[in-house]
Amino acid sequence: MESAGTEGRRTLSESETNAPESGHSVNPGASTSAFAGETAPLLRRFRTDLHVHSVLSPCAELEMGAPEIIQRASREEITLLALTDHNAVANVPALMEAAEVERERLRVSGTDDGSIPRILCGVEVQTEEDIHLVALFRSAEDGFAFQEWLWEALPSRANDPDIFGYQLIIDGKNAVLDQVATLLVQGVSRSVEEVIAEIRHRGGLSFLAHVDRPGFSYVEVLGPVPEDLAVDAVELSRRLSAEEALAWRSRLGARTILRSSDAHRLEDLRREHCMELLLAEPTFDEVALALRNEAGRRVLWPWEETPP
Ligand SMILES: [Zn+2]
Ligand SMILES: [Zn+2]
16 A cells, blocks of 8 residues: 555646645645546645666766665655666666565565655756756656667767766666666757657657756756747756745746756755655656646645745
8 A cells, every 4th residue: 555645635626737835735625526427536645756866877976776766765755756867767677676676575574655666767868959858758668769769869979987987787786787888978969859759759758857057957058948848847956945946937937847856866865855746646647647737636836935
């Protein structure tokens, strides 16, 4: 049984994209469905981090192994996590395996309380404009097919571990299976529009990463996000204060806004760096509904309170 969420049912009638919450409530007392004749699904809050790096990212610390990420996320009560290494999905199976091992360990000891995070397959793409864009896929298979497409457009420059760091492909127990020889932290020869279209074509979701940051941000490189840009959401970095986040929200219009850790070291993988999603279960399809603000699923405004 999942114990990740703490909320009860709510109505399905709200439609506004993740507006800042008043008191962070989701009408826990409400139980009626807006859809006549249908049973309202039980929607619960899932603490979610959709932007995390592992030892495959050269800029990530070597402590970002698979069991370590799982254990840290579990301690932080993060119950849904997307692994999003730079231009690669190759460590997603390791993370899924580590989560499965940990879940089984708890199950055998009779203490599986649903605290082990579900893993989504993701990748942080660097486009030819040096914009960072996160893609999420329904399965690791879909992610690997996308990685193949991406690597065809990855310049052949070799990684120098002394300069950039190691790019390790691991299994669920951190055994090193391989190293990626080509530097992963460089722009692929595909435009941001091409990458977004390809992700969509493959049934994936996409969001612009850390648009408020000076580096690798859509806004910094190309200016305001056009209304017709076909991304599903926009991420603001965890470094923003509540006021700054609200100011950005008004600049970004009706977009769904996300906050994730972008953790490159364990210390940054923390509950207060990510967000809560209102979902029926922690799956890709439910996340897709939440990002599109459909069927009552949604992303709760991540900044809870105004700092003093
Ligand atoms: Zn980035
Ligand atoms: Zn990142």
